Amino acid sequence: MLNFTIRRLLLSVPVLVIISFVIFMLLELAPGDPMANVPLTVPPEVKEKMREALGLGEPWHIRFVKWLIQFFVVEPQVLFDHVFGTGFAEDKLRVISWQTRSPVMDIVVQRIPQTLWVVGMSYVIGVLIALPIGVISAYKQYSIFDQIGTFVSMIGFSVPTFFSGVLLIVIFSVNLGWFPSIYDTTHKVNDWSSFVFQMKQMIMPVSVLALYNAAQISRFMRASMLDNLNQDYVRTARAKGMTEKVVVLVHVLRNSMIPVVTVIALGVPQVFGGAIITEQVFKVNGLGQLLITAIQANDLPMVQTLTFIFAVLIVVFNLVADVLYGVLDPRIRYD
Amino acid sequence: MKLRHALTGAAAMMAMAPMAFAASHSGERGRDGELKIIYWQAPSIMNPYLSGGTKELEAASLVIEPLARYDQDGNLVAWLVDEVPTVANGGVSEDLKTITWKLSEGLLWSDGTPVTSADVKFSWEYCTAEGGGCAQSEKYLDVVSVDTPDELTAVVTFGIAKPFPYGPFVGAQAPIIQAAQFADCMGAKAPECTEQNFNPIGTGPFTVTEFRPNDVITLAANENYRDPSKPAFATVTFKGGGDAAAAGRAVLETGEFDYAWNLQLAPEVLTQMEAAGKGKNIVSFGTSVERIMVNLTDVSPDLGDERGTAAHPHPFLTDKNVRQALSMAIDRALLVEVGYGDFGRLTCNVLPAPAVFASTANDACLTQDIEGAKALLESNGWVAGADGVREKDGVRLSVLYQTSTNAVRQDFQALIKQWWGEIGVETELRNIDASVFFGSDPGSPDTFQKFFADIEMYTNNFDGTDPEAYMANWSCDQAPRPETQWQGNNMPRFCSEEYDALVTEMSTTGDIGERARLAKAMNDMLMQEYVIIPLVHRGRNAAHANTLGGVIMNVWDSEIWNAADWHRVEM
Numbered sequence: 001m002l003n004f005t006i007r008r009l010l011l012s013v014p015v016l017v018i019i020s021f022v023i024f025m026l027l028e029l030a031p032g033d034p035m036a037n038v039p040l041t042v043p044p045e046v047k048e049k050m051r052e053a054l055g056l057g058e059p060w061h062i063r064f065v066k067w068l069i070q071f072f073v074v075e076p077q078v079l080f081d082h083v084f085g086t087g088f089a090e091d092k093l094r095v096i097s098w099q100t101r102s103p104v105m106d107i108v109v110q111r112i113p114q115t116l117w118v119v120g121m122s123y124v125i126g127v128l129i130a131l132p133i134g135v136i137s138a139y140k141q142y143s144i145f146d147q148i149g150t151f152v153s154m155i156g157f158s159v160p161t162f163f164s165g166v167l168l169i170v171i172f173s174v175n176l177g178w179f180p181s182i183y184d185t186t187h188k189v190n191d192w193s194s195f196v197f198q199m200k201q202m203i204m205p206v207s208v209l210a211l212y213n214a215a216q217i218s219r220f221m222r223a224s225m226l227d228n229l230n231q232d233y234v235r236t237a238r239a240k241g242m243t244e245k246v247v248v249l250v251h252v253l254r255n256s257m258i259p260v261v262t263v264i265a266l267g268v269p270q271v272f273g274g275a276i277i278t279e280q281v282f283k284v285n286g287l288g289q290l291l292i293t294a295i296q297a298n299d300l301p302m303v304q305t306l307t308f309i310f311a312v313l314i315v316v317f318n319l320v321a322d323v324l325y326g327v328l329d330p331r332i333r334y335d
Numbered sequence: 336m337k338l339r340h341a342l343t344g345a346a347a348m349m350a351m352a353p354m355a356f357a358a359s360h361s362g363e364r365g366r367d368g369e370l371k372i373i374y375w376q377a378p379s380i381m382n383p384y385l386s387g388g389t390k391e392l393e394a395a396s397l398v399i400e401p402l403a404r405y406d407q408d409g410n411l412v413a414w415l416v417d418e419v420p421t422v423a424n425g426g427v428s429e430d431l432k433t434i435t436w437k438l439s440e441g442l443l444w445s446d447g448t449p450v451t452s453a454d455v456k457f458s459w460e461y462c463t464a465e466g467g468g469c470a471q472s473e474k475y476l477d478v479v480s481v482d483t484p485d486e487l488t489a490v491v492t493f494g495i496a497k498p499f500p501y502g503p504f505v506g507a508q509a510p511i512i513q514a515a516q517f518a519d520c521m522g523a524k525a526p527e528c529t530e531q532n533f534n535p536i537g538t539g540p541f542t543v544t545e546f547r548p549n550d551v552i553t554l555a556a557n558e559n560y561r562d563p564s565k566p567a568f569a570t571v572t573f574k575g576g577g578d579a580a581a582a583g584r585a586v587l588e589t590g591e592f593d594y595a596w597n598l599q600l601a602p603e604v605l606t607q608m609e610a611a612g613k614g615k616n617i618v619s620f621g622t623s624v625e626r627i628m629v630n631l632t633d634v635s636p637d638l639g640d641e642r643g644t645a646a647h648p649h650p651f652l653t654d655k656n657v658r659q660a661l662s663m664a665i666d667r668a669l670l671v672e673v674g675y676g677d678f679g680r681l682t683c684n685v686l687p688a689p690a691v692f693a694s695t696a697n698d699a700c701l702t703q704d705i706e707g708a709k710a711l712l713e714s715n716g717w718v719a720g721a722d723g724v725r726e727k728d729g730v731r732l733s734v735l736y737q738t739s740t741n742a743v744r745q746d747f748q749a750l751i752k753q754w755w756g757e758i759g760v761e762t763e764l765r766n767i768d769a770s771v772f773f774g775s776d777p778g779s780p781d782t783f784q785k786f787f788a789d790i791e792m793y794t795n796n797f798d799g800t801d802p803e804a805y806m807a808n809w810s811c812d813q814a815p816r817p818e819t820q821w822q823g824n825n826m827p828r829f830c831s832e833e834y835d836a837l838v839t840e841m842s843t844t845g846d847i848g849e850r851a852r853l854a855k856a857m858n859d860m861l862m863q864e865y866v867i868i869p870l871v872h873r874g875r876n877a878a879h880a881n882t883l884g885g886v887i888m889n890v891w892d893s894e895i896w897n898a899a900d901w902h903r904v905e906m
Contacts, residue, residue: 031781033774038387040773040795043473044784044822050387053468053526093527099379099386100548101526102533107548169581174588174611182373182574182585182592185550283577285377285550293377293549293576298770 001326001333005319012315019311020071020304024064027300034098034298054098067304070095075105098299107290108306114185115272115286118279122206123271126213127264133214134221134260138229139248149218156215161208165281168204179204183284205282209275213267220263224256231255258328265321269313365556365569367903370883372895373592375582377549377575382532383508384462385525387470392507393596394573396893397554398445399510399537402436402455403501405891407619409689409800411501415439415450415511415538419501422845431496431845436504438487443559444513445542452483457514459491459503466523473804474502474509498845499801506799507893511538540566540899550575560899567885567902580604586878587614593883596894598876599743602676605878614881618678618874621890622688622805623796625674625747627868628826629658634787643787644816645828650730652789656715657732657760658865661790663711664754666703671871673750674743682872686858689800691847694855697862700869708758717759725759733761734789737781739769744792747870762790777820784815786826794873800891803850806857807838809866827866834860881906 034054035047055063070093077089094103133153137146173181179200189198228234229252237247276288283289287306294302326332378394380386402415411419420426420434427434442450459481462469477497482490491503503509513536520528533546538561541554552573556566574592582595587608598605598616605616633647641647651657671679680687683697717725717732725732736752738744745766752762765788767781773793780787797805807813808824811831815823834857841853861867875890884904889896 031771031774031776031779032768033770033776033779035387036770036772036774038470039389040793041798042387042470044824046387046470046472048822049472050468050470053466053523096526097379097548100529100532101380101382101385102529102548106529110547111550169584173591174584177589180591181581181589182577184572184574185547186545186553186572280577281581283574283581285547285576289576290549296770297379298774 001323004326005323008319008322012319016308016312016315019315020068020308021064023304023307023311024060024067027304028060032298034300037297067095067301071305071308078103078105095301095305097294097302099294099297099302104302104305107302108287108309111285111287111290112272114183114284115279115288118183118202118205118282118284119209119271119275119286119288121202122209122275123213123267125206125210127217129210130214130217131221131260133218135225135248135253137218137222138225141226146222149222152211153215153218156211157219161212161275161278162281164211165205165208165278168208169281172204181282183282185285205278205284208281209278217260217263217267220260221256224259225252228252228256254328258325261324261328262321265317265324266314269310269317272313273310361564362567364558364560364564364566367567368569370568370571370594370898370901371574371592372571372594372596373574373577373582373585374596375575375577375579376597378552378573379548380532381535381543381546381552382512383510384467384469384471384512385532389597390575393893393895394552395510395535396507396539396896397541397571397573397898398539398543399512399535400539401506401508401510402438402504404506404893404896405800405889406896407887407889407891409621409891411505411800415442427500431493431498431500433490433492434497434500436489436491438489439561440487442538442561444536444538445557445559446513446536447559448513448515449486450511450538451486452489453486454511454514455489455504456481456483457517458509458511461512461517461521461525462509464522464525467521467525469525471508474505476502478503496843496845498841498843498850499803501799501801506891507896508798513537541571544570562899565899567900571898583608583878586880587611587616590614590880593880594877594886594895595879596877598878602678605876606676609878612881614878614883616677616876616878617886617888618876619888619890619894620680620688620872620874621796622686622802623794623873623875623890624682624685624687624869625679625792625794625871625873626685627661627751627790627792627870628786629661629866629868630786630789630791630827631866632828634789636787640817643785643828645814645830649789651727651732652734654715655865656711657717658868660708660711660758661755661760662700662865662868663704663708664758664760665700665751665868665870666754667701667870668703670747670750673746675871675873678874678876680872680874682869683862684858685861685867685869686802686806686854687869687872691851692802692854692858694858694862696855696859700862703754705754705757712758719759723756723759724761731761732759733763735763735765736790736792737765737767737772737788738792739772739783740766741769747792777822782821783826784821784823786815791826792870802854803841806841806854809857809861810835810838829861829864829866831860831864 035051074089074092074094081089097104133149137149140146169181172179183201189195234252237251276292279286279288291306374390376390378390380391381395383392383395400414403411403419404414406412413419415438416436417439444450459475462472463475477493477495478491479494480492516531516536520531534543540557540560542557544555545553554571556569579598579600583598583600585592586595588611590613609616629652631649631653632643632645633649634643638647667681671681681701683700684694686692712725716727720726748764752764755762771779771781772783783791783793809829813823813825814828815821837853837857844850879886882904884902885900887897888894
């Protein structure tokens with residue numbers, strides 16, 4: 001298993017380099033101009049000077065190598081300096097965003113808390129709701145509970161978040177005035193009332209996203225449970241005189257979790273990727289919003305860095321899912 | 336009618352309200368607590384010299400200020416000086432080559448140090464430093480030196496006579512930054528000064544306490560602001576992100592925010608939101624005109640490198656009668672109603688404001704005249720073919736009409752296509768993503784400068800109130816062509832010696848009346864040649880809460896230019 005993990009980790013290095021190159025070339029070849037948002041009153045000569053100041057005058061391969069060095073050498077040094085108080089990265093040029101003229105990684109770090117709070121929380125809640133619903137729906141297949149569960153997950157699947165989000169805002173913010181429609185990212189939780197406020201501002205985005213996540217995962221859970229409930233070992237377990245509780249929650253559940261865990265693990269990178277639409281609707285301004293505004297502004301260093309970080313997360317969590325597979329199912333051995 | 340009367344009455348009350356409250360609205364600084372502003376496009380930097388974007392410019396205007404700026408009527412007002420220099424008061428030299436600014440006494444930066452003429456000089460040096468990519472360097476065009484004979488005097492010398500010397504240090508685009516803070520940020524180092532670019536030290540009513548790029552800016556009242564009773568607000572939360580509808584909702588419907596800018600929404604949506612009674616819409620008209628540009632060159636792909644250049648005249652748009660018919664067929668009143676409601680006005684000029692420059696010679700365009708357009712084409716030999724499309728000598732009146740992707744623009748395209756269809760002109764529509772269309776990548780065939788189409792539509796305006804540079808956009812040498820890497824502002828590739836003579840004359844004329852005559856003459860020439868077809872005079876709109884007083888919408892400068900005077904009003 002350890003061998004397998006090391007082999008996979010080594011293999012992911014060339015994979016990631018190729019990915020970063022593909023992302024870079026896609027952005028490079030895509031039409032668009034970082035100066036397009038500058039008002040027309042700014043003359044073209046000035047825009048050309050601004051473009052040069054951004055380093056756009058250099059050929060693409062030089063810019064790609066620069067980015068590689070900045071991302072893989074300078075940024076880790078900055079992190080190292082930050083943790084140990086050393087000075088390796090002093091005076092070295094970091095990955096600089098074209099919009100803000102500030103280091104991309106600083107902004108990413110600034111955005112992570114709200115994304116984790118809202119998107120991460122909705123994922124945890126989604127999973128916590130989905131698992132019991134999936135188990136009960138499968139155990140009592142075609143019961144009223146199963147029908148309702150199916151209905152709700154169909155809604156979760158099919159209603160887009162830009163609709164359900166705005167619907168919640170209109171009901172709870174505009175008409176009832178219970179919750180704020182705009183998320184305050186500067187809010188700090190330090191006592192009971194500020195905690196209540198944090199709950200209030202999180203409740204709408206979290207429920208919109210949790211519904212969506214729960215819908216997907218509960219269907220997987222249900223399907224996986226149904227597969228296992230009809231297996232021979234389940235009959236054997238019952239024949240041995242085990243209680244239904246033990247049969248379902250120990251034997252069936254454990255075996256059914258194997259594919260579901262994979263699905264859950266593969267969904268984690270999406271949490272870091274943020275929820276572009278939901279973040280926009282509720283003005284959470286997390287990583288998703290950062291990516292979309294960077295795309296709109298043609299801020300290539302920002303888009304490149306963010307998409308690459310997402311690529312890293314996807315590669316890593318694929319590996320995690322594979323390893324978990326082996327842990328949960330002793331029959332699977334990679335060596 | 337009753338409702339309308341009631342509304343007029345309410346509006347009158349609103350107009351009087353600030354006066355009634357004016358007396359009670361003085362007091363100590365920071366008495367009104369928190370001000371919440373929402374810009375749905377979030378500012379990404381606080382230094383307007385490094386970003387030409389309006390959102391950054393306006394956010395920064397809370398912190399850093401110019402020597403003089405424009406008020407809501409487009410008049411220059413002294414800001415960090417006691418009076419605006421003019422030839423009459425001796426501030427501008429007779430030869431129009433120098434302008435002398437005298438800073439007000441006792442001005443302090445927010446860190447408590449005095450503002451000196453060295454800071455003024457530095458601001459010029461900063462923006463014109465090599466490799467800095469300063470977005471506002473146009474403001475400092477032709478400045479050869481800035482001298483500082485004493486602590487409070489800055490003398491700007493131009494290399495040529497400047498009839499309008501109010502480019503440098505005037506308006507939100509060219510504020511004064513602190514020399515001490517930005518000393519190490521010159522030229523190529525400018526982008527690395529993250530701390531300075533996010534937290535500039537200024538003379539404005541507020542200072543940055545925390546800047547989160549593209550998210551939220553927290554500001555506090557400037558303890559060293561020149562008026563001890565201002566600003567009324569102790570803190571400002573300047574939130575960004577979301578979309579125009581959400582921003583409008585937050586101010587007009589839920590009342591969570593006090594001020595929202597640039598609400599590009601359908602007029603009926605805004606009226607509906609306003610009905611919730613929490614806030615109101617405001618609008619102000621500047622120089623923005625949504626216009627159609629008519630291409631006078633042939634853009635047929637067969638022409639290769641000479642496509643879209645003056646070497647190949649357009650097969651039929653060079654016929655003035657065709658251009659005139661296209662203009663006559665348009666119902667501008669309907670366009671205003673559909674696209675902008677109260678936030679748009681009818682115009683027949685590409686230069687609609689300030690009032691002194693606005694021509695009335697072209698007002699015939701205000702009424703649609705389909706029959707007249709048909710007759711005009713008919714009498715000039717353009718006769719309808721079998722499919723209803725007019726043609727002459729085998730040339731069909733079929734145009735490609737491009738614009739950027741935007742709901743209102745696509746509505747306009749559909750309407751105009753229909754009207755042109757009625758007069759026998761076939762129209763093919765195309766829309767291009769704004770970042771490509773307005774980008775100036777010479778490699779892309781889809782930019783508005785390359786204009787590889789027959790007709791294109793967009794909005795443009797000019798900074799400040801002086802149209803000299805704007806009207807010079809349509810001189811011959813401004814035509815985008817391969818030799819200029821397809822840069823330039825003369826999209827129609829209009830070229831007239833007479834027009835160029837007027838441009839030259841204006842650049843040497845100082846008298847305001849004469850300048851107005853010249854600007855009008857240029858506008859009328861463009862209009863009567865129908866190379867530019869104006870559609871809508873667009874206003875800039877915003878919304879503010881009913882509890883926020885002192886807002887005076889201003890399109891000539893930053894729209895939150897007078898935030899120091901904003902205050903809370905009791906409802």
